[in-house]
Amino acid sequence: MSLTTGERSVEAEDLAVGLPPGVERRPDPALLAHGVPGLAPRFAGLAAAPDGSLFLSSNGEGTVLRLAPNP
Template identity: 85%
Template sequence: MLRLDDEGPVVLADGLGAPQGLAVHGDDLFTVDVEQRRLWSVSRTTGECRVEAEDLAVGLPPGVERRPDPALFAHGVPTVGGKPTPQGHAEAG
């Protein structure tokens, strides 16, 4: 995470695996590191980093790998029971 100052970017937090989302409360910036399953807070003025919570139920469980994306997608396939539109949606009637 970076803070942008007049002199340029200043590193506030480094080494986060997969940060998701940001929230600000007072001087603190919060993010969830999905890879490490932790909630981090960072002081926007001092740069102090703290782990606020660990072992969060986010991301895949330990030892489970993400499946590859499917090779076949069905976008625009005509529907049953209606007249298909050019976008593949059924019209009532």
């Protein structure tokens, strides 16, 4: 979305984020077990880099996609 004009456009769609077909998600691990820190909860996020790239993570399965602008 352009911050100056408000114009919207789709730059990427149908991205391969999430678990592959046929793979089932494991149960969420405990954050603390017997007083010892466990694994962080799953997350999804979007971040912008100074060069205009976007970093997309989804479903907490570990993949981070970098979407770079065309030169």
